[in-house]
Amino acid sequence: MPPPLSLTAVEAHAEGEPGRVVTAINGALPDFPGDSVFAKMRWMQDNRDDLRLLMLREPRGYPALCCNILVPPCDPRADAGFIIMEQTEYPPMSGSNTICVVTVLLETGILPMVEPVTELTLETPAGLIGVRASCSAGKVTRVEFRNVPAFAVHLDALIEVPGHGPVRADIAWGGMFFVIAEAAAFGLAIAPDQGDAIVRASEALRAAAREQLPVVHPDNPEITGPTISQLTAPPHAPGIHGLNAVTLSTGDVDPARPEKLTGILDRSPCGTGTCARMAVLHARGQLAAGQDFVNAGPLGTTFTGRIVEETTIGPYPAIVPTLSGQGWIHGHATWTVDPGDPFQSGYTIGDIWG
Numbered sequence: 001m002p003p004p005l006s007l008t009a010v011e012a013h014a015e016g017e018p019g020r021v022v023t024a025i026n027g028a029l030p031d032f033p034g035d036s037v038f039a040k041m042r043w044m045q046d047n048r049d050d051l052r053l054l055m056l057r058e059p060r061g062y063p064a065l066c067c068n069i070l071v072p073p074c075d076p077r078a079d080a081g082f083i084i085m086e087q088t089e090y091p092p093m094s095g096s097n098t099i100c101v102v103t104v105l106l107e108t109g110i111l112p113m114v115e116p117v118t119e120l121t122l123e124t125p126a127g128l129i130g131v132r133a134s135c136s137a138g139k140v141t142r143v144e145f146r147n148v149p150a151f152a153v154h155l156d157a158l159i160e161v162p163g164h165g166p167v168r169a170d171i172a173w174g175g176m177f178f179v180i181a182e183a184a185a186f187g188l189a190i191a192p193d194q195g196d197a198i199v200r201a202s203e204a205l206r207a208a209a210r211e212q213l214p215v216v217h218p219d220n221p222e223i224t225g226p227t228i229s230q231l232t233a234p235p236h237a238p239g240i241h242g243l244n245a246v247t248l249s250t251g252d253v254d255p256a257r258p259e260k261l262t263g264i265l266d267r268s269p270c271g272t273g274t275c276a277r278m279a280v281l282h283a284r285g286q287l288a289a290g291q292d293f294v295n296a297g298p299l300g301t302t303f304t305g306r307i308v309e310e311t312t313i314g315p316y317p318a319i320v321p322t323l324s325g326q327g328w329i330h331g332h333a334t335w336t337v338d339p340g341d342p343f344q345s346g347y348t349i350g351d352i353w354g
Contacts, residue, residue: 004336007055009067010108011331012100014143015301017268019100019327020055020067021082023110029070036074037081038125041090042222044069044083050345052085057346060335063087063250063264063353068097070110078123079111087250087264089227092126092220093175095271095303095323099143102133103327106140113138124148126175144324147272149311150174150279151318153215161201161208169205171215173313174276174321177225179209183233183245190233190245192298199263202229202247218314230273240302242277242295246270250353262353268325269297274305275321282307282319289319301325 008024023029032048034040044051054060055067066086073081082101084091091097101122106113111120118133118140126148134142154171159179161167169181186201188194206229217223233243246266266273274295281287293305302325309320337344 004338005054007051007335009055009333009335010104010329011333012103012327012329013267014096014099014103014271014327015268015297015303015325016299017096017266017270018065019094019097020065021101021104022055022067022069023104023108025051025069029072031072034074037071037083037123038092038220040071040074040081041083041125045090052090053345054337055335056085056087057348059343060346064267066094066097068101070101070105073123075123075128077121078128079120080105081123083125086248089249090125091176091227091272092223093124093129093148093272095145095147095175095274095325096266096268098122098124098129098131098145098271099325099327102131102143102145103140103329106133106135107138107329113140140327142324142326144322146308147275147321147323148175149313149318149320150275151313151316152280152283153177153316154213155280155283157213159205159208159212161204163204164201167205169209170280171209171213171226172276172279173215173217173225174274174279175272176228176276177215177217177223178228178230178246178273178276179206179213179226180230180232180277180280181205183231186231188231190231190243190298195245195265195298198231198245199247199265202231202245203249203263205229206247206249218316228273230270230277232277236296239294240296241293242274244269244273244277244295245298246273265298267297267299268301269295269303271303271323271325274303274323278305278307278321279319283317
C-alpha cells in the first residue's frame with residue numbers, strides 16, 4: 001500500500017480573505033509539467049485536480065477558503081511561482097492570494113527577507129508581477145505588487161438577470177474577468193447581514209453575464225469569463241473611495257436554476273476586483289493615473305490601488321495598477337490522506353455548500 005499523501009501548508013489571510021499556501025507535497029516542492037506557470041496550472045487542472053478538491057472541500061477545507069500551491073517558476077526573472085485554486089476554478093491571478101503567498105515566502109524564510117523593503121518577482125498563471133514588501137522585525141507589514149494590466153471590455157451593458165430583470169453592468173479584467181453592477185440595482189446594501197442576498201443576486205448576475213456577454217482575453221484565448229461578480233456601493237467612511245462585495249462561486253452556473261446558484265463572499269475587498277473596478281473608473285474618466293483608490297470590502301478592511309501606467313491590451317485601452325494590503329499567518333499544518341479514507345478528494349454537503 002502506498003504511503004499516505006502529505007501536504008505541508010501555512011494558513012494565512014489577507015485583510016480577512018483566507019489563502020492557504022501549500023509549501024510541499026510529500027516533502028518536496030511540486031514540479032508539474034509545463035513551460036510556464038499557466039501551463040503548469042492547466043496540467044494540474046487536467047491531471048491533479050484532486051489536490052484542489054482535497055484542500056478546499058471538507059474535512060480539510062470550507063466554502064470560503066482559497067488555496068495556493070508553490071511551484072518552481074519557469075521564467076528566469078521570477079523568484080517563485082504559485083498556482084491559485086478556488087472552489088470552482090483556477091484563477092489566473094488573485095490579489096489576496098498574492099499577499100498571502102508573499103507573506104508566507106518571507107516570514108517562513110523560503111525566500112530571504114530584506115528590511116525595510118524586500119523586492120521580488122513572482123510568476124503567476126497571468127504572468128509576472130513585481131512585489132515590494134515592507135518588512136520590520138521579521139514581519140511583513142505591507143505587500144504592494146504591480147498587477148497585470150486591467151481593462152474594461154463592456155461599460156453599461158444591459159444584462160437580463162432572471163428574477164431581477166435588466167441590470168446595467170460592466171465587464172472588466174483585473175486578473176480575472178468580473179461582471180460589476182451596483183448593489184442598489186438589486187435593492188441591496190453592502191453589509192455583512194445582507195451577505196446571503198448579495199451572494200444570490202451576484203451569482204444570478206454572473207451566470208447571466210457569462211451566457212449573454214462571454215468574453216475572452218485577447219492575449220490568451222484560454223482565459224474566458226466572466227467567472228466572478230462584484231456589487232458596488234458608494235463609500236461609507238472618510239478616506240474610503242469605494243465599497244464592494246465580490247462573490248466567488250461554489251456551485252451551479254445555470255441562471256435558470258436560482259436555487260442552485262451558490263457562492264461565498266470574498267472577506268477582503270478583492271485585489272483583482274479592485275483592479276477591475278479601477279479600470280472601469282478610468283475608462284469613464286473618474287480615476288486618474290497616480291490617484292489612490294482605497295477600496296473597502298464587507299468586513300471594512302481595505303486594499304489601496306493606484307494607476308501607475310496606461311497601456312493597451314489587444315483592442316482595449318488598459319491601465320497598469322498597483323495594489324497593496326497586509327497578510328497575516330495564523331497557523332501551520334500538515335494535511336494527510338490515508339489510502340483507506342473513503343473521501344480521497346473530500347466532500348461537500350448541502351447544509352453549507354448549497
